[in-house]
Amino acid sequence: MGLRERKKLATRAALSWAAIRLIVERGYEHVLVEDIAAEAEVSPRTFNNYFSSKAEAVASRHLDRCLLIAEDLRARPAAEPLWEAITAAVLAQFVAGPEVTAHPRPDREVWAAGLRLMMSVPAVQAETLRASATAEAAVADAVGERTGTDPAADMYPKLVAAVVMAANNVASQHFSLNGAGAETGIQQLLVDALSQVSAGLPVPRV
Numbered sequence: 001m002g003l004r005e006r007k008k009l010a011t012r013a014a015l016s017w018a019a020i021r022l023i024v025e026r027g028y029e030h031v032l033v034e035d036i037a038a039e040a041e042v043s044p045r046t047f048n049n050y051f052s053s054k055a056e057a058v059a060s061r062h063l064d065r066c067l068l069i070a071e072d073l074r075a076r077p078a079a080e081p082l083w084e085a086i087t088a089a090v091l092a093q094f095v096a097g098p099e100v101t102a103h104p105r106p107d108r109e110v111w112a113a114g115l116r117l118m119m120s121v122p123a124v125q126a127e128t129l130r131a132s133a134t135a136e137a138a139v140a141d142a143v144g145e146r147t148g149t150d151p152a153a154d155m156y157p158k159l160v161a162a163v164v165m166a167a168n169n170v171a172s173q174h175f176s177l178n179g180a181g182a183e184t185g186i187q188q189l190l191v192d193a194l195s196q197v198s199a200g201l202p203v204p205r206v
Contacts, residue, residue, distance in 0.1 A: 012050050012060060014040040019057035024114030028054065028121045058118065059127035065093045066135030066165065070142040082146055083198040086164055090194065091187055115176050132169070136161045147203055156204050163201065167193035 018039035022031045036057060037047040051057040072089035080088075118124055140151040140161035151157045171189040 009064075011040070011042060011046070013064065015042070015047055015050055016057050016060040016064070019054055020061060020118070023054065023058065023118050024111060027114075028118060028124070053123065053127070055121070055123035055127040058124050059131040062128055063131035063135055066132070066168070067138050068093050069164070069168075070135070070138040073139070073142040074145060078146070082143070082160075082203050083194065085146065086143075086160075086198075087191060087194045090164065090168060090190055094186055094190065112176060132165055136165045139164055149204065156201075160201055163197040164194070167197050 015036060019031070019036045022035055022039060031054065033047050033054065034044050036054065037044045040047075047057070051060065069086075069089045069092075072092050073085055076085040076089060119128075136158075137151075140157045143149070143160045144151045144154070144157035147157060149157045151161075168190065171186065171193045175186040175189055
């Protein structure tokens, strides 16, 4: 990946994180595109080059993270067992990026309350569902490549992608929405969730 592309991805990540952080803190209706752009130190025009709405900016973090799961899964050693590769690919996406390091989350309980409100906004829900569908298809393609199956003809890669996304979503929601009471880190929750679902989906013999 060239420098220009890396800069574009960094700007996209910064805008998405700024949107999430401001909306969690202030509420969806109290955040303008101009606020998000200013927080990310870009112009509103730049925001509009990346996203069509605040809701799309929020969902972008989920989409980009899940698309990277598919990308990382393709890059992992071919001899690595499927579910070990999937787990490693998922965990790799939950390392805080520079945008989070520079602007960390507030108190866990405050964050959880704001996140619940943000995720109740219909526009955010719709964009998140759209992002999940796009990411799930990408993960299915990557699983198909590793297992010699075809998402267009075989159910297995689509089943795996669906449960990977479900495990990812449930673990993330459990961690984010349980406030200060969540003693288990997100990485361990993901490992537990993927371990439970993988037991019922052994790799088929092709």
